[in-house]
Amino acid sequence: MLQFRKFVAKDWEDFKEIVKEAFSREGIQKEGFIGTLEDEGFIGGFINNKLIGYLRLLTHKEYGHLGQIAVTKLERGKGYGNILMKYALDFFESKGMKRLGLYVETNNQTAISLYEKFGLVKQFESWHYWINEEFYKQIEESSERIGNSELRILTASDFEIIIKAFPEVNKEELESHLNSEQIQGLTGVKSIPLGLFVNNELQIYGRFNPEFPGCRPFLVTETQYVDEFISNLVKYKKKNYIRLTFDRNRKLAEFFKERGYKLHNHMFVMEKKISND
Numbered sequence: 001m002l003q004f005r006k007f008v009a010k011d012w013e014d015f016k017e018i019v020k021e022a023f024s025r026e027g028i029q030k031e032g033f034i035g036t037l038e039d040e041g042f043i044g045g046f047i048n049n050k051l052i053g054y055l056r057l058l059t060h061k062e063y064g065h066l067g068q069i070a071v072t073k074l075e076r077g078k079g080y081g082n083i084l085m086k087y088a089l090d091f092f093e094s095k096g097m098k099r100l101g102l103y104v105e106t107n108n109q110t111a112i113s114l115y116e117k118f119g120l121v122k123q124f125e126s127w128h129y130w131i132n133e134e135f136y137k138q139i140e141e142s143s144e145r146i147g148n149s150e151l152r153i154l155t156a157s158d159f160e161i162i163i164k165a166f167p168e169v170n171k172e173e174l175e176s177h178l179n180s181e182q183i184q185g186l187t188g189v190k191s192i193p194l195g196l197f198v199n200n201e202l203q204i205y206g207r208f209n210p211e212f213p214g215c216r217p218f219l220v221t222e223t224q225y226v227d228e229f230i231s232n233l234v235k236y237k238k239k240n241y242i243r244l245t246f247d248r249n250r251k252l253a254e255f256f257k258e259r260g261y262k263l264h265n266h267m268f269v270m271e272k273k274i275s276n277d
Contacts, residue, residue, distance in 0.1 A: 001047070002045045002046070002047060002052060002053075002080060002083050003045070003046050003047070004043050004044070004045055004046075004087055005043070005044060005046065006037065006040070006042065006043060006044070007033070007036075007037055007042060007043075007044050007054075008037065009034060009037065011044060011051060012030055012033055012034075014050075014051040015033060015044070015051065015054065016028070016030075016033075017072075018051060018053070018054065018070055018072045019070070021070070021072060021073050022068075022070035022071075023068075023070070029211070032189070041055070041056065041057030041058055041059065041091065042054075042055075042056055042057075043055045043057065043087070043091075045080065045083065045084060045087070051072065052071060052072055052075050052080055053069070053070055053071040053072065053075070053080050053081075053084050054068070054069075054070055054084075055068065055069055055084055055087065055088055055091075056068035056069075057088055057091050057092065059092070059095050059097060060170075060172035060173045060175065060176040061172040061175065061176070062096065062097055062098040062099065062172060063097060063098070063099045063100075063101065063170065063172035063173065064091075064092035064095065064097035064099065064100045064101070064274070065100075065101055065102065065173065066088055066100060066101070066102040067102075069081070069084055069085070069088065069102075071084070081111075081114050082114070082117075085114060085115075085117075085118050086118075088100075089118060089274070092274055093274055093275075097274050098273065098274055099271055099272070099273060099274060100120065100271065100272045100274055101123075101170075101269060101270065101271040101272075102115065102120070102269070102270055102271075103126055103265075103267045103268070103269055103270075104267055104268055104270060105265060105266065105267055106125070106266045106267060106268055107266075112268070112270075115270050116270075118272070119272045120270040120271060120272040121270060121271060121272065122268045122269075122270050123268070123269045123270060123271050124247055124248050124268070124269050125247070125248065125250070125266070125267070125268060125269075126245065126246065126247045126248075126265075126266075126267040126268070126269050127245070127246060127249075127252075127253045127256075127263065127265070127266055127267070128216075128243060128244070128245045128263070128264045128265035128266075128267065129243070129244050129245075129253075129256045129261045129262065129263055129264065130241065130242075130243050130261065130262040130263075130264045131230070131241060131242045131243070131244070131256075131261050131262075132241045132261075132262065133240040133241050135259070135260070135261060136230070136240055136241055136242060137240070139227050139230050139231060140230075140231055140234065144227075145228065145231070146198055146224075146225065146228045148198060148199045148200075149196060149197065149198045149225075149228050149232075150196070150197050151194055151195070151196050151197075151229065151232035151233075152194070152195050152197060153192060153193065153194060154178060154193040154194065154195045154205070155178060155193075156175075156178045156179050158178065158193075158195065158202075159174065159175060159178055161195075161202050162174060162178075162195070162202065162205050162219075164202075165201075165202040165203070165205070165219075165221060166205060166219040166221075168247075168248060169205070169217065169219060170217070173217075177191070177193055177207050178193055189209060189210055189211035190209075191207050191208060191209040192207070192208050192209075192210070192236060193205070193206075193207050193208075194206050194207075194208050194215075194229075194233075194236070196225055196228060196229045196232065198225060198228075202221075203220070203221045203222065203225040204218070204219065204220050204221070204225050204226070204229045205217070205218075205219045206218045206219070206229065206244070208233065208236055208237075210236050210237055210238045211238060212243060213237045213238060213239050213241070213242055213243065214242050214243030214244055214245065215242075215243075215244050215245065216244075216245035216246075217245065217246060217247065218244040218245060218246040219246065219249075220246070220249065220252055223251065223252055223255040226252075226255070230242060243264065244256075245265075247269060
């Protein structure tokens with residue numbers, strides 16, 4: 001029987017392997033894993049102390065985000081995904097969440113079917129683009145700078161400014177991000193809320209993680225401001241490439257496609273209303 005518990009330091013090697021299997025994910029560091037151990041939503045599923053799967057559950061006011069769910073390859077197809085999802089729903093209900101959301105690859109029908117089984121519904125598309133070192137250097141060297149522009153670190157006092165510019169943003173997540181809640185993840189590095197202002201008007205908001213490196217969310221009013229934002233990241237980034245994850249904005253996706261940037265993930269955002277009656 002699957003037993004759930006919080007991770008401990010000695011679980012690092014097993015955890016690293018399951019993440020590699022499930023996500024081929026770069027950037028996860030042992031320091032980030034250790035720093036996440038106290039998060040109550042960072043949960044492993046074990047049989048005889050052998051790691052079978054895990055969950056990364058994040059709460060933002062009344063919105064619960066299923067950040068990661070994975071089952072080790074050798075144990076897939078045995079119903080453990082259902083058990084993990086049931087645990088996630090129970091967890092979010094116990095925390096008073098009214099909505100549950102997650103990202104899933106558009107071509108991962110197995111996962112989509114699992115989520116639909118638990119009542120989640122596709123809401124909109126999301127794209128994760130990778131701007132490699134070659135393209136990044138081109139932007140830095142050839143882009144024309146925009147006058148009267150400034151990249152600022154944002155705080156809780158900027159909440160209404162961001163909402164005004166981007167009313168579609170997930171407000172619960174945004175409030176947590178601006179208040180420095182749950183920002184340090186498995187990279188071991190805190191994310192930075194950044195805003196590009198042109199003529200003192202917010203044109204881009206991005207929650208930037210220097211180690212990942214990249215932004216989620218990445219919200220843009222017009223594609224003409226993208227190069228200015230990226231060029232200004234030089235003081236924050238630690239690598240010579242950048243990743244950008246954004247929702248709904250098909251115009252931006254086409255802009256990146258035309259430039260030849262790599263589409264790393266094409267996803268659906270799925271959500272479910274949670275009853276707490």
